[in-house]
Amino acid sequence: MRKELESRGPLSSLEMEEDSRVFGGWGTHMRAARVALDMLFFGGDVVVHRRVGSRRYFELSERALGELHSQPDPHPNPEAYLDWHVLRRIGSLGLARGSGTDHWLSMLKAPGGRPAALKRLLAGGAIQKLQISEWPEQAFYIRSQDLAALHKAAATAGGQPAAAFIAPLDNAIWDRTLLEKVFDFYYRWEVYVPAPKRQYAYYVLPVLFGENFVARLDPAFERSSKTFVIQNWWWETGVDKKDPALVVALSECIQEFARYLDAESVRLGDPVRKDALLRSALKAAGYSGG
Numbered sequence: 001m002r003k004e005l006e007s008r009g010p011l012s013s014l015e016m017e018e019d020s021r022v023f024g025g026w027g028t029h030m031r032a033a034r035v036a037l038d039m040l041f042f043g044g045d046v047v048v049h050r051r052v053g054s055r056r057y058f059e060l061s062e063r064a065l066g067e068l069h070s071q072p073d074p075h076p077n078p079e080a081y082l083d084w085h086v087l088r089r090i091g092s093l094g095l096a097r098g099s100g101t102d103h104w105l106s107m108l109k110a111p112g113g114r115p116a117a118l119k120r121l122l123a124g125g126a127i128q129k130l131q132i133s134e135w136p137e138q139a140f141y142i143r144s145q146d147l148a149a150l151h152k153a154a155a156t157a158g159g160q161p162a163a164a165f166i167a168p169l170d171n172a173i174w175d176r177t178l179l180e181k182v183f184d185f186y187y188r189w190e191v192y193v194p195a196p197k198r199q200y201a202y203y204v205l206p207v208l209f210g211e212n213f214v215a216r217l218d219p220a221f222e223r224s225s226k227t228f229v230i231q232n233w234w235w236e237t238g239v240d241k242k243d244p245a246l247v248v249a250l251s252e253c254i255q256e257f258a259r260y261l262d263a264e265s266v267r268l269g270d271p272v273r274k275d276a277l278l279r280s281a282l283k284a285a286g287y288s289g290g
Contacts, residue, residue: 001036002045002060010049010059013037079120086117087126087143092171095130095140103175135181161210163249165217165257173206185213185236201232209249214239218269221261228258231269233278241277250277251284258285 005011016033023029037058040046049059062069075081085105090096093103098118118141121127128147130140142150166172168189173179180186187206190198200216207215218232240246258266266287272278282288 001033001040005046005058005060009063010057012052012055012057014055079117082113082117083120083126086114087121090127090141091143091146093174094146095142097175097178098139098141100175100177102177158210161245161249163207163209163214163246163253165219165253166206166208168203168205172208183213187213187216200234207250207253209246212236214246219257220269221263226262226264228254228261228263228266229269230266230272230278233272233275247277247280247284250281254281254287255285258287 001016004016008015013031013034016031018031018033020032021029022032022035037046041048041058045061046058047061047064049057049064051057075084089104096103098115104114118127121141122129125144127141128144130142132138132140168191173187176187185206188199190200190204191202195202201218203219205217205219206213207217214236216234216236217230220229220231221227222229235241254266266282266285268275268278268282
């Protein structure tokens with residue numbers, strides 16, 4: 001594979017004439033060329049040069065990265081790398097619980113690994129340890145450089161609330177235990193749940209309004225007609241559907257999501273076609289909803 005890439009790259013596995021098969025991931029037999037490229041990728045020998053649809057084209061790391069490839073390793077030992085990884089994760093979360101597993105990568109679950117990294121980062125001043133009065137038994141960690149942003153957020157008066165559709169893997173919902181504790185919102189991504197056992201749907205997005213999760217959305221995109229379809233929508237208990245700010249925020253959110261999809265129209269699915277608030281939001285956004 002390396003020789004082929006050297007002479008012909010960038011290439012996808014389909015450009016390789018080798019067509020033998022080996023036992024690969026997911027319990028299936030796969031083309032040996034694809035398995036070999038995956039091995040080179042995970043070892044850092046090749047990188048993804050570009051994608052065409054879902055097909056990946058690979059290139060040799062040293063050729064794609066140039067001078068960057070020859071730079072010395074920024075982490076002199078495994079402990080330094082782990083510290084960098086933990087610090088990066090804390091920054092992605094904003095506030096990170098020291099315990100739990102949802103929000104930590106599997107490589108950080110080894111006994112002694114994460115606690116030792118947190119201890120080193122605390123000693124070096126890179127992070128600070130915090131507690132929340134409503135959850136006193138739980139320790140939280142924040143990057144020292146983010147303390148100013150935390151204080152600013154606490155001191156700034158709230159403005160007009162906005163709405164957003166949150167991706168299932170967004171860092172805002174990495175820590176599902178914290179999500180339930182702070183927002184009283186239970187969420188599980190059901191992509192890998194068998195259809196008969198799903199509580200909601202295949203690819204449900206949480207809907208955030210202001211500081212609360214108010215609903216769940218089952219979206220679809222019809223490419224032939226460029227239509228964003230709200231197939232289903234589940235409101236959370238206690239949502240004030242008469243709040244005019246909610247209609248405004250949802251209309252802006254729907255417009256933004258439609259632009260992201262490059263959708264030319266928006267339609268409500270049969271289960272929610274008569275939802276008065278959603279119809280008002282679509283009308284305010286300039287869509288008929290039919």
